[in-house]
Amino acid sequence: MDLERTLAAITARGVRLPPHQASAELHRQHPLELPGGRRRTTTAARRGQNAFRKALVRQYGLICAVTGPTPAEALEAAHIRPFASTERHRVEEGLLLRADIHRLFDSGLLTFSPDLEVYIAPSLFGHPAYKALQGGRLHLPADAVLDRDVIREHHSITTSTW
Template sequence: MLEAAHLRPFASTERHRVEEGLLLRSDIHRLFDSGLLAISRDLVVSVAPSLAGHASYQALEGSHLELPPTARVDREVLADLHAATTATW
């Protein structure tokens, strides 16, 4: 059900860094990797307009990703990825 999502493609970095990964539900991971879902520096979820007909995914729009207080996430990488992803929409 859950998968480790890399914020930077492993093929380009060839390293695993905890702060460059998220644990996501498998379908959400696929949307994230396909550029149909993005997460901002402030951990707010954005969903591609092309998913407007999918109520369960559109309901994620504007929601906040919940992380444990001790979680380390590279918010600069998230910001860059969010900008690059949403620019394609």
């Protein structure tokens, strides 16, 4: 193996290696402590999020729409159309999602088709737990009040970025 070429390839990919030091010096290093504390901020609080979650729990139970029954502590109320763009909580535009699934959904890495099938971004295919969700059906009752037009819009916008 050519060490110089290997190190050059690693560096070209943005990987930072620690400086070469004697092993005795490495043993004397202390873990790095990151700065902590607090800072003051002003934020705009969202009104109605808790009531929105309760309405979704009444509608669907403690069930993640993607993965199925989930402890209440891990479920979040997700807006299919971002709250930031509408500032409305509409049950027909919401689902209960497990926290990690909600994060993927909001990040544009997971979406649903209008026929309620789960789609994940190709970048997640290397993660078996998420790849297994691809093509699955949402866990929703037959009489779910979902706005299929909003789902179609989200699916179209999200998959166009993949």
